[in-house]
Amino acid sequence: MAITVCIVDDTNDIRQALEEIIRLSDEFRLLGSFSSGEDALVKLPVLQPNVVLMDINLGGMSGIECVRRLKPDNKEILFMMCTVYEEDEKIFEALSAGASGYILKKTSPVKLLDAIRELNEGGAPMSSQIARKVVAAFQQKNAVNELPVAGNSNGKLNTLSNREMEILELLSKGMLYKEIAAQLFISQETVRKHVYHMYEKLHVNNRIEAVNKFFGR
Structure with missing residues (x-):
């Protein structure tokens, strides 16, 4: 079954480019495309797409405010800024x-589709540039609060296998499942299985929560 997608962006050229990327892939189906947060606020709850690509700086209501209003009553919709x-x-x-992913518009079409796919499968994709900022912020907070660092004596982390710890570290760097599989010479399906078991052991639901655990938060 195709992954259904909606787009919210007030720049015509960018919105149309994103529409074209989605339409050219048989794995995805475009349900709707909107130029304002106000329009999306009304129509997204009706369409119920799997994933929404949400621009952050819309002309009226910001993309962040739109997500904040929609997410509580539409928990199944996944938002990627x-x-x-x-x-x-x-x-x-x-x-x-309530966003579950954050990707830059300059991301290549292939990586954008990979990120949508990963988001739909329970991941929390971020561009590598974004992931570095998130990781740096976690590390800075740890230093300020004198929290334990990665690889600490956190009991839950100690339940992870060496391979799971290896994958968790790569996830914290913003790598997609496809990239992790290539680096570790294993299949994407094997990566997904390790991530599933890792999330179970850490009692988390997504990459953001897992990275929090990795940095001792």
Whole structure:
């Protein structure tokens, strides 16, 4: 079954480019495309797509505010912020609002589709540039609060196998399942199985929560 996608972006050229990327892939189906958060607020609950690509800086209501309003009553919809910006404050504000992924618009079409696929499968994809900022923020917070660092004596982390720890570290760097599989010379399906068991052991639901555990939060 195709992964259903909606797009919210107020820049016509970018919105149309994203539409074309989705339409050209048989694995995805475009349900709707909107130029404002106000329009999306009304129509997304009706369409119920699997994934929404949400621009952060819309002309009226911001993408972050749109996600914040929609997520509580539409928990099944997965939001991925798609933006040209890398500001730390906006990254964490978007994740706090309910976004599950954060990717830059300059990401290649292939990696964008990989990220949508991973998001739909329970991951929390982020561009490598974004992931580095998230990791740096976690490390800084650890240093300030004198929290344990990665590989610490956290009891739950100790339940992970060496391979699971290896995958968790790569996840914390923002790598996609496909990239992790290539680096470790294993299949994507094997990566997914390790991630599933890892999430179970850590009692988390996504990459963001797992990375929190990795850095001792």
